[in-house]
Amino acid sequence: MLVTTRTKTKLADMDGAVVEPEQLRRATLASSVGSALEYYDFYIYGLASALIFGPLFFKPLGESGALIASFATYGVGFAARPFGGIVFGYIGDRFGRKMVLLLTIGMMGFASFAIGLLPTFDQAGLLGAVLLVTLRIVQGLGAGAEQAGATTLISEVAPPKRRGYFASLPFVGIQLGTLLGAGTFALIGMANKSVLEGWLWRVPFLASIVLIIVAVFIRLRLKETPVFQELEKHKNVVKNPVGELLRHSKKNVLIGIGLRMGENGNSSIYSTLLISFISVKEGVFPGDKFIGPVGLLIAAGFAAVMVVTFGALSDRIGRVKVYRYGALFQAIFAIPAFYLVTLGNVTLVWAVMVVGIALGVQSMLGPQCPLLPELFGSQYRFTGVALSREISAVFAGGFVPLIGAAFLAATGNSWVVLAVYSLVLALISYITTFFTPETAGRDLLSLEDAK
Template sequence: MRPADDVVDPVQLRRATLASSVGSALEYYDFYIYGLASALIFSPLFFTPLGASGGLIASFATYGVGFAARPFGGLIFGYIGDRFGRKPVLLLTIGLMGTASFAIGLLPTFSQAGLLGAVLLVILRILQGLGAGAEQAGATTLISEVAPVRRRGFFAALPFVGIQVGTLLGAGTFALIALADKNILQGWLWRIPFLAGLLLVVVAVFIRLRLNETPVFKELEKHKNVVKNPIGELWRTSKKNVLIGIGLRMGENGNSSLYSTLLVAFMSAKMGVFPGDKFIGPAGLLIAAGFSAVLVVLFGALSDRFGRVPVYRYGALFQAVIALPAFYLVALGNVALIWLVMSVGIGLGVQAMLGPQCALLPELFGSRHRFTGVAMSRELSAVVAGGLVPIVGAVLLAMTGNSWLVLGIYSLVLALISFVTTFFTPETRGRNLLLLENA
């Protein structure tokens, strides 16, 4: 088969980068507005009878339900992506995510309809999770399969600038509305971020309709190598690489969730006596996202030069080293230190792993089942790391009187899992993605 560089189409590369970026922006816009709403306002809106602590745990449980649905979305849409092409999946996932998010903004609260609102919230969160279960897998697969091989780390990280744009939009929106009067915020203003997400959906669908299918999938069709059962083939040939992908994601996805949701809830509980406390967390995420937009691409480019595994390994080690000191500083209650910790933890620690991961996960798998492999690696880890972190963490914080050690130890363990996993990970820089076999 031809080297990957021979099949690069500059127009397709630009369109793929833009399409993936807008999709990533929407996913993480949804991710952050839902995560921040779970930490700050869903408890009194939908779970009033459970009280403050019980309501927070229930609110984070709905957040976790979305993560639990993601592997099923990964299986469904991964199958479609490997069987019928990458492009159809990118249209389906963006529509499902955006519609579910928009509908959340229309839900009745407990005071308006009792538990009906909570039930519908869970259903819509499941739909949101199904769509998100293949969105990032589609973005990484798409861009990796059209990027030039020597700069694949750089180009594969570019769509993840969309993550930071989505974070900026989501956290920025909540930072602003959190300044409003409590009655206005819980009355109608909380709905605006969810309803506004529809604009991103329209833009994303328009862009993705103009995409071509990837050169890799075209080659599979040309040589009649399209797999009829990608899930079965993945199970037979790729269990080790899926486990590697899960291990790598624990430190990155787990700490991302910890810093963006659980830390915000921790600060709200600790600093609730201060005016504007609900502004501190979203504002910190806003600052961290600004740094992350630059650093994720930098670390992706560094993985082109030094290899995916070394960059990932040192990123995980850095996250582990700062874990305990970082959350001790947060507990001091100084707003500037909180924002510094969030910027360093998310901007350096998380992005040092996410940057090389963008190309690494697609490179781990053969072309016939790549979409499914990436989706399963991402989404199974998302359940364990991203989805359970807020729920388990909220329970532990309640049991320990909001001890900062809970957060520090949690962050440390997640980072060490990824650090150890790098020693079992093959170096994939420069791999030809037309190959049928796994790395």
């Protein structure tokens, strides 16, 4: 067992090793910038899939076929994420959290920048599509551990009694990335179509180089987490964290996957599928590629505040209770939300996006930030968080736009597809909360899983 000692710290309610306030600030900043880059990449790729990539890379397939093919490349990135989670989860539990955060940010940033240099179908035929899929896989491998690393890092540094608050702060970076991505596309969407599809679509991808430089600079100055330092000190670092996880934590991995279905799935529905739904030829606002990104921009501003609010609330009343009622709200909201979208009122569309993303999704994401790391023992925590997040991301995130686009095409763009999809995913998370142990304030130095 891991032997721990209680030492006086410079953070009043922190147990275990000494954590300087400066270390906590750096960890929060490093995690936030990484989250911003990941979700900037996530949203510019998702928006590009919904609005631009079809005619650019899959032109011969026709409008509906090109859209489905475009969303398929989006899904490929998610399919790669569990493999990234396994590889980098192993590295994070075996050699430390900091190393992984440097590797993943480099991979994701390189892939995004390179997408901005790709030749289109008109320029190089299918070569552009092949390279797009390849870079999307690289993106997915890096993203498969980025959020797990950020979540694990900040949770292991934060004071236990305020872990929900601090662990949710890096996820403000998600909203920053969303604001940057959606804002960029809202601006370039105002350009002439020939200019947009000619060269302007490349700018958001090439601009990611700025975030890469900032993130690498900050992460080079990070210290290793106190929990991993304690594992090394007492020689409790395991050689095969994946094997240990599968032996001891299968139940908690399944819990993590179930919890993520409502949050991650609805995030994808509102941020990609809904935008495609309202803008395609048969949509509510046919051919209007401006309304969706602007709605996403507004929703992200509210979500940046709400994710921290719900994270802090989980410190006061418990992770499970906040999560349960958040999932229930998302389920109840699903049918009226997507019906309202069909009424053709722009303000109503934006209101639905704000409520769905800022209240529905964030009420699950806020408590999820500390809850996932708290589910697992310290020896394989990184791997546990990574696999829980990324296996669920394949089904709830990656396949949602692809499957949803196919159903929308088959049903003549029926809003019921979105409503039922959102409802089912939210109910999966709601039911999962009844099998989830309460973890608020748990000692993360423990080798044991939460039970």
